[in-house]
Amino acid sequence: MNWMPGNRRFAVRLLAAALVWSAAGCVTGPQPAPTATTLPLPLEALQAKLARLQPVDITASVAGLAPQDRQALDKLIAAAQLMDPLFLRQVWSGNEALARKLAQDDSPRGRAELGYFRVNAGAWERLDAEESFLPGVPCQKPPKANFYPEDMTKTEFERWVKGLAPAARDQAQGFFHLVRRQPAGAPGAGQLTLVPYSEAYREFLEPAARLLREAAELTTNASLKRFLVSRADAFASNDYYASDVAWMDVDAPIEVTIGPYETYEDGLFNYKAAFEAFVTIRDDAECAKFARFGGYLQELEDHLPIAPAYRNPKLGSLAPIRVVDEVFCSGFANMGVQTAAFNLPNDERVIREKGCKRVLLRNVQAAKFQIVLRPIAAQVLVPESRANVDFEPFFTHILMHELSHGLGPQQISKHGHTSSPRQELKDLYPAIEEAKADITGLFTLQYLIDQGKLPRDLERTLYPTFTASIFRSVRFGLTEAHSKGFAMIFNRLMDQGGIVLDPATGLFRVDIEKMKAATRQICGELLTIEAEGDYARAKALLKRYSVIRPAMRQGLDRLTTIPVDIAPNFLLAK
Numbered sequence: 069m070n071w072m073p074g075n076r077r078f079a080v081r082l083l084a085a086a087l088v089w090s091a092a093g094c095v096t097g098p099q100p101a102p103t104a105t106t107l108p109l110p111l112e113a114l115q116a117k118l119a120r121l122q123p124v125d126i127t128a129s130v131a132g133l134a135p136q137d138r139q140a141l142d143k144l145i146a147a148a149q150l151m152d153p154l155f156l157r158q159v160w161s162g163n164e165a166l167a168r169k170l171a172q173d174d175s176p177r178g179r180a181e182l183g184y185f186r187v188n189a190g191a192w193e194r195l196d197a198e199e200s201f202l203p204g205v206p207c208q209k210p211p212k213a214n215f216y217p218e219d220m221t222k223t224e225f226e227r228w229v230k231g232l233a234p235a236a237r238d239q240a241q242g243f244f245h246l247v248r249r250q251p252a253g254a255p256g257a258g259q260l261t262l263v264p265y266s267e268a269y270r271e272f273l274e275p276a277a278r279l280l281r282e283a284a285e286l287t288t289n290a291s292l293k294r295f296l297v298s299r300a301d302a303f304a305s306n307d308y309y310a311s312d313v314a315w316m317d318v319d320a321p322i323e324v325t326i327g328p329y330e331t332y333e334d335g336l337f338n339y340k341a342a343f344e345a346f347v348t349i350r351d352d353a354e355c356a357k358f359a360r361f362g363g364y365l366q367e368l369e370d371h372l373p374i375a376p377a378y379r380n381p382k383l384g385s386l387a388p389i390r391v392v393d394e395v396f397c398s399g400f401a402n403m404g405v406q407t408a409a410f411n412l413p414n415d416e417r418v419i420r421e422k423g424c425k426r427v428l429l430r431n432v433q434a435a436k437f438q439i440v441l442r443p444i445a446a447q448v449l450v451p452e453s454r455a456n457v458d459f460e461p462f463f464t465h466i467l468m469h470e471l472s473h474g475l476g477p478q479q480i481s482k483h484g485h486t487s488s489p490r491q492e493l494k495d496l497y498p499a500i501e502e503a504k505a506d507i508t509g510l511f512t513l514q515y516l517i518d519q520g521k522l523p524r525d526l527e528r529t530l531y532p533t534f535t536a537s538i539f540r541s542v543r544f545g546l547t548e549a550h551s552k553g554f555a556m557i558f559n560r561l562m563d564q565g566g567i568v569l570d571p572a573t574g575l576f577r578v579d580i581e582k583m584k585a586a587t588r589q590i591c592g593e594l595l596t597i598e599a600e601g602d603y604a605r606a607k608a609l610l611k612r613y614s615v616i617r618p619a620m621r622q623g624l625d626r627l628t629t630i631p632v633d634i635a636p637n638f639l640l641a642k
């Protein structure tokens with residue numbers, strides 16, 4: 069269900085910030101947290117933290133929408149706005165009271181605290197090590213969030229689950245039920261019990277359902293109408309299956325995602341889903357481009373630089389991809405690093421039946437490109453390469469990266485048994501697979517250029533843009549699959565002369581002809597490792613190349629003042 073294990077949201081988890089004090093003002097357990105900061109933070113420190121996220125307007129043209137759909141859009145934004153307070157409640161039991169208290173303080177400090185609280189959907193820093201930045205709250209973000217009783221232990225939960233009937237056990241370990249204690253005076257007081265989301269969050273879900281139904285009345289699109297009505301039903305029934313299926317079938321100018329989805333907020337078991345919403349406008353031109361690329365897939369597979377026996381003579385069907393512009397997002401989707409793409413639903417039953425859908429938020433990618441990637445290019449590339457960094461190749465490569473996950477070996481034979489690269493490469497698979505998608509994306513774009521299916525001029529911008537992207541990805545360390553894969557590719561490209569260090573300036577230059585040759589070779593190597601399920605070779609490759617060498621380190625050291633991400637200002641939600 070997840071094309072990018074551990075990284076569905078392209079989230080970066082930054083290394084702990086440089087600001088570390090001793091002695092805590094937060095609430096520690098029996099042992100003070102070793103890295104706890106002194107609270108309250110100095111105002112300048114708070115403002116510096118906020119400044120890592122650069123405010124930017126996020127909107128889209130609604131000129132193409134029918135008047136009825138334009139009205140529906142406002143209803144959907146209003147419904148989506150209800151996911152913010154709902155999610156705040158899911159994060160921590162004290163969040164709502166804390167938000168009210170912060171909102172009363174109109175001083176510069178009060179405003180900075182509230183601003184940073186909103187960015188983090190709580191008092192813990194999501195860009196850093198999830199430590200508190202406000203006094204009077206737990207020093208570390210509580211892993212149980214507000215999904216389980218604060219005094220419940222894992223052991224107690226597991227013992228309780230064992231004694232439940234199968235249906236209740238599924239709910240206890242499922243997405244949509246809270247675990248609570250029976251109140252004093254009730255039968256079984258103090259025992260664990262289940263509360264459906266539909267009850268726990270009724271004050272938000274009822275008005276949200278009403279708005280979804282009003283939007284459904286307005287829109288003329290039948291598939292959107294079906295999703296909105298079934299999702300409104302789900303908010304009351306707590307059964308999301310039918311509406312997840314309806315979401316897969318939405319084919320409409322407005323693409324909306326609203327409900328409980330991702331489980332990362334449940335740091336205890338990853339069972340419980342957090343509420344979020346994305347309200348977006350479909351980009352028909354980009355969707356058409358993507359569909360066109362999709363039509364080339366078998367041809368691309370047939371020309372992959374590997375032994376013909378390893379090519380797949382008949383590719384399976386492809387998960388649908390929607391390219392959209394975001395006009396609003398909320399809840400789990402709007403905190404810390406902004407989501408630029410997502411892959412849903414998570415319900416395995418729906419995935420088995422309908423597959424999953426990948427949504428790329430083009431205007432969010434564009435904003436990140438302007439605010440993060442362009443300044444990075446200015447710090448690491450020589451002027452002539454820098455001048456060729458552009459959004460079009462950046463986004464086209466993202467599309468091709470996604471398509472490339474479906475290319476190359478998927479089912480392999482190992483010691484006479486049917487297996488898969490994932491099974492054979494185990495812990496190394498995410499890094500190898502992400503690197504494969506990156507380099508195969510580059511290789512296949514070059515193939516399409518050479519076949520006259522893409523303009524020759526794309527070559528000029530593709531490779532410098534790709535090189536700048538590598539720095540964006542490894543900027544915060546080699547902590548996840550994308551950055552490990554990118555670092556390996558960078559070092560290989562350097563060793564083969566595709567990326568050249570200018571010793572006088574410490575900047576990098578791109579040699580397009582050598583890039584092409586190196587790309588072909590690395591692509592073939594990674595695909596062969598996957599085809600042969602060669603764990604030892606994957607291990608050796610990553611050990612040798614997935615490192616930050618001194619030249620790259622120097623480049624990375626110049627990036628410290630560049631914003632980490634964007635803070636969206638949704639113009640249509642005013």
Ligand code: ZN
Nearest residue numbers: 071072502505
């Ligand atoms: Zn990927």
